[in-house]
Amino acid sequence: MDSSLNARWYVIQTKPHKEILAKEQLEVRGVNCYLPMAPVLAKKILQRKNNMPIDEGEPFFPRYIFAEFDVESIHTTRVKSTPGVSSIVSFGGVPATMMNSEISELKKGIAQMIPKLLAAAIPAKGDHVEIISGSFEGLSAIFEKMEGETRSTLLMELLGKQVRRSVKNCDFKFIE
Structure with a gap:
């Protein structure tokens, strides 16, 4: 994992349904990744995919993962050429970055949301x-x-x- 002091968080757009592949492949390349997943139970009860039950959670942000790396040690072209990756979210041709505090708040918010999603997904007796x-x-x-x-x-x-x-x-x- 890239532990450089110059490491920044980036939003990576993945190819459709390739979030896990992109995360795994980026981690092999030394990139720290965050892929928030929706709870398994909520998805199994509420949704189906191609008439088959969903066996695992799904990304909270389909087609997006968060990656932390230092562009001086891991160039953006190496990240963009990773299997499963489509692009790095950019504005005006400049990759957009997120602060550590924003990622921490995101993690905290998702952690607080999971129990609510699980509670909403489980029917009550009589429903x-x-x-x-x-x-x-x-x-x-x-x-x-x-x-x-x-x-x-x-x-x-x-x-x-x-x-x-x-x-x-x-x-x-x-x-x-």
Whole structure:
């Protein structure tokens, strides 16, 4: 990692869905990186990607990571040519920099936001949901409880009776 006194923080734009690759490749090159990730649980319950459950968190800022390096020891062309990197955010041709205090505040804000996102992502008992895929697609149900990170118990009406069924979290969504 670049520990030079002249190191500055830069905002790096990545190629689509290549944030993790860019971060890993920059770190191999001695660049300190920060890639804030949204919580796994919130994403699994609320979203799907290409009809497949999302298995890991996603970047808070899609296509952007933060990188700290000294341009005297690691030139910007080396950073821009890193696999997964598209460009360095610039204004008037000059790479934009961020202060350490701004990165610290960003980290602090995201750390405070994660518990709120998790709380919002977990339905409360009695919340109405709609099943969006699987055997019960199109049915409305009532959320009962979580069964770990990947499944939940839902109360639904089948053949005139209320029954409890275990459903993948990615197979239902909230009804607002």
